[in-house]
Amino acid sequence: AQSVTQLDSQVPVFEEAPVELRCNYSSSVSVYLFWYVQYPNQGLQLLLKYLSGSTLVESINGFEAEFNKSQTSFHLRKPSVHISDTAEYFCAIDNAGNMLTFGGGTRLMVKP
Amino acid sequence: NAGVMQNPRHLVRRRGQEARLRCSPMKGHSHVYWYRQLPEEGLKFMVYLQKENIIDESGMPKERFSAEFPKEGPSILRIQQVVRGDSAAYFCASSQNSRETQYFGPGTRLLVL
Numbered sequence: 001a002q003s004v005t006q007l008d009s010q011v012p013v014f015e016e017a018p019v020e021l022r023c024n025y026s027s028s029v030s031v032y033l034f035w036y037v038q039y040p041n042q043g044l045q046l047l048l049k050y051l052s053g054s055t056l057v058e059s060i061n062g063f064e065a066e067f068n069k070s071q072t073s074f075h076l077r078k079p080s081v082h083i084s085d086t087a088e089y090f091c092a093i094d095n096a097g098n099m100l101t102f103g104g105g106t107r108l109m110v111k112p
Numbered sequence: 113n114a115g116v117m118q119n120p121r122h123l124v125r126r127r128g129q130e131a132r133l134r135c136s137p138m139k140g141h142s143h144v145y146w147y148r149q150l151p152e153e154g155l156k157f158m159v160y161l162q163k164e165n166i167i168d169e170s171g172m173p174k175e176r177f178s179a180e181f182p183k184e185g186p187s188i189l190r191i192q193q194v195v196r197g198d199s200a201a202y203f204c205a206s207s208q209n210s211r212e213t214q215y216f217g218p219g220t221r222l223l224v225l
Contacts, residue, residue, distance in 0.1 A: 004154075006154075032211070034213075036216070041221075042218055042219075043116075043118075043203060043216045043217050043218040043219050044155070044203065044205075044216040045216070046213060046215065049213060090154055090155065092155075094211060098145075098160040098167055098168040098210065099145065099157035099160060099168065099170075099171065100145075100147075100155075100157065100205075100214060101157070102147075102154040102155045102156070103154055104153060104154045105153075105154050
């Protein structure tokens with residue numbers, strides 16, 4: 001069985017500070033990895049994904065995530081956050097099944 | 113290109129009533145997935161459908177819940193005789209093919225009184 005663990009349920013950070021949201025997964029087969037962002041009372045938006053190739057993937061709004069196979073991690077980072085980045089972030093895996101398995105989410109709270 | 117559409121966005125039902133949630137996938141997508149998000153939790157997979165077929169319903173509760181994706185029209189998630197524990201946000205996602213990126217709708221927030 002596969003699982004996703006997001007170690008931090010909430011991450012408070014000041015504007016323009018760097019941030020890392022942690023994600024670890026467990027799977028017996030190779031996986032695809034995703035980060036989704038959910039703004040209040042909205043659906044999930046795909047932020048970035050790792051399917052194969054370069055282990056570092058980037059989004060258009062400055063986030064990046066690095067796939068580390070040996071540590072089974074896919075941590076999300078941003079060097080300088082904005083107030084508008086305040087949202088809930090979900091890490092998910094697809095292990096060739098028919099579903100995404102999600103972590104519990106991390107609430108990023110950016111303070112002025 | 114319109115995204116995944118879900119309606120209604122909010123639904124209030126009394127215990128014992130039926131809830132019907134609709135999902136129209138993105139244009140060109142024939143694979144639909146339903147997920148449930150309980151308060152303060154992540155999303156949990158419920159069911160995966162293709163046109164006229166249920167492919168995987170391993171996440172569906174055994175009773176009261178059913179899903180369909182007819183040849184014409186939206187996918188429907190149906191909850192009979194709702195209970196308070198059914199209160200949650202229900203999200204639909206679609207993809208062009210199996211194991212391709214899933215795109216999510218805005219969700220239906222169900223409140224059972």
